[in-house]
Amino acid sequence: MDDTGLKRLLEKADQYLTGGCLGSFRMPDEVATVFHRGEGSKIYDVTGREYIDFVLGSGPMILGHAHRDVVSAVQAQVSRGSTFYGLNEPIIHLAERVVEASPCGEAIRFNSSGTEGTFSALRMARAFTSKEKILKFEGGWHGAHDYAQQSTTPPEPTDSPIAVADSHGIPRVVGQTVLISPFNDPDTATDLISSYAGDLAAVIVEPFQRSLTPEPGFLEALREATQANGVILIYDEVVTGFRIAWGGAQEKYGVIPDLAVYGKTISGGYPLAAICGRAEILACADPRRKSKAPYTFVSGTTNGNPVSATAGLATIDILAKDGVYEQLYEIPGRLKVGLEAIGRELGLPLQLIGEGPVLQPFFYDGEIRTYSDTLKADSNAARQLGIEMIKRNIFFNINGKLYFSLAHTEQDIDLTLDVAKEALKQVEMGVDG
Ligand SMILES: Cc1ncc(COP(=O)(O)O)c(C=O)c1O
The missing domain is CATH 3.90.1150.10 (Aspartate Aminotransferase, domain 1)
Structure with missing residues (x-):
């Protein structure tokens, strides 16, 4: 052209x-x-x-x-069908691969985007703890949903812990459930975690935030304060998983969360993400629990899509070399x-x-x-x-x-x-x- x-x-x-x-x-x-x-x-x-x-x-x-291996694996899978809604071999193999590689991994639930992954992880944490607030970090990116689009790119430094919505159309009440703390400031974060312990369900963090590396002691302080206060620690490993190390930020920095959200690297370029971590928290999304608390709805038409899973598996196989x-x-x-x-x-x-x-x-x-x-x-x-x-x-x-x-x-x-x-x-x- x-x-x-x-x-x-x-x-x-x-x-x-x-x-x-x-x-x-x-x-x-x-x-x-x-x-x-x-x-x-x-x-x-x-x-x-x-x-x-x-x-x-x-x-x-x-x-x-x-990549040749990804293309041929995907072509073979596409000729066998694009999506089934039910279990399929590639997604079961990918589940095993990611759980075994993830230091916090015991169980996993797949969905189609990083946004869905962080949204569902936060919902699981709320259900599991019976608490409502979450804490995220100024400048931290967790996707497009209403809880994530808070103080991600504020033009001025945020007046911690007050969240500033990054988009119109987000109900003010959502922002009132989100606390903001500066990244790499363990004192402010741990003070907020202990002051709000009775209401705080989860701390969500990109352990390597955008391009900011965590200073020694920062992630350790988050781990200690969340554990001491009954708060779930969620790592957003959508960027870092299988990228900055095989075991992602967990391996790189040596601090293990309760849940980790994966995306990008495990997808081979197709729509796929996952929430991985402690089995007792993931169990909130077990459909057999539906009428019992705590139950979390985490589902979707293309969850566990076999084409995406095949591309993810072929990618991870190369990263394992x-x-x-x-x-x-x-x-x-x-x-x-x-x-x-x-x-x-x-x-x-x-x-x-x-x-x-x-x-x-x-x-x-x-x-x-x-x-x-x-x-x-x-x-x-x-x-x-x-x-x-x-x-x-x-x-x-x-x-x-x-x-x-x-x-x-x-x-x-x-x-x-x-x-x-x-x-x-x-x-x-x-x-x-
Ligand atoms: C750290 C992180 N979390 C979550 C997301 C959201 O993922 P998606 O765009 O697949 O919804 C992104 C996307 O860039 C991201 O970088």
């Missing part, structure tokens, strides 16, 4: 798709495109233009695009070192923070350990970097995280660094976006 064809498609998208996009991610007009296919570390738009992809479908494509996690740390490390060096050369305060295959560029010369710190960074400069990279065929998130896959090569990184030198020359600090 030529550029005129692309322009027509984009016009049609603007005409029929709300916002001309699929969700919160609308590509800036100067780099807007329509994707056609992906292969390994690359994606291609409808004009045939090739990009090195650091977005990876917002995380699921940890093997890279169209020797040397995978070394590679997932080494390649991104090269990009971090290289980009920061170019930043220094050009007099820009560029730093990449994160963990292994998840990094985020910030233009800020101070330490970044909380969501409030991220607000001090020059977000317009980060946005400009994203746009300038996409213009040069490197698909960067616009002011967001970069994801790395097993398909990224040293050559991809070298090429990205060459391009970044030119892109960064276009970045101006202190300009309002």
Whole structure:
């Protein structure tokens, strides 16, 4: 297709798709495109233009695009049927795989998205404890539901513990059941946990929050205070599970929650997520319990979909191989070192923070350990970097995280660094976006 064809498609998208996009991610007009296919570390738009992809479908494509093993497993499954509602072999094998890999794993319930996973985990925690409030962290992301969309991206630091809704249309009463605490501040969190112990059902946390690593002692303090106060600790491992280590954040940081929610990496790029953890809490969702308390409804038409399960299994089989996690740390490390060096050369305060295959560029010369710190960074400069990279065929998130896959090569990184030198020359600090 030529550029005129692309322009027509984009016009049609603007005409029929709300916002001309699929969700919160609308590509800036100067780099807007329509994707056609992906292969390994690359994606291609409808004009045939090739990009090195650091977005990876917002995380699921940890093997890279169209991995041979995933494609052939999915093709074989699709020819046997797409969904049955009832038990099927792939989902039972995936259940075993995830429960055995998850340090808190005893039982599991699948559903179709990370949003459903965190929503259901919170509901189970409420049912199990007979309490209503939850505590989440400022800047923490748990999906689209009303409890999650509280103080995820507040423009100003939150007045803890008061939650600020991120979207209109959320009943105020929902926000009144959500307490907000700053990430990496164990004292505030543990004070809130003990003060609200009688009402608090759960603490939900991304143990590695967006691109913020937990400081030593933070997760330990959450574990101790939740255990002491009869509160369920939920890890949102939608990003971290099977990515920052085989056993996810639980293995990486050595602190084990009661429940862990998985998504992205276990899905192989198809709709799939799971709540995994202590069997007595998961038992709330046993349909044989329906007329007895505590019972939690957690169900859906495509829960345990065999195609998604097959893709997830094929992905996890590759992640189980020797040397995978070394590679997932080494390649991104090269990009971090290289980009920061170019930043220094050009007099820009560029730093990449994160963990292994998840990094985020910030233009800020101070330490970044909380969501409030991220607000001090020059977000317009980060946005400009994203746009300038996409213009040069490197698909960067616009002011967001970069994801790395097993398909990224040293050559991809070298090429990205060459391009970044030119892109960064276009970045101006202190300009309002
Ligand atoms: C940590 C985390 N939790 C939950 C979600 C929600 O997952 P989904 O988009 O599949 O609903 C996301 C999505 O980006 C996420 O990053």
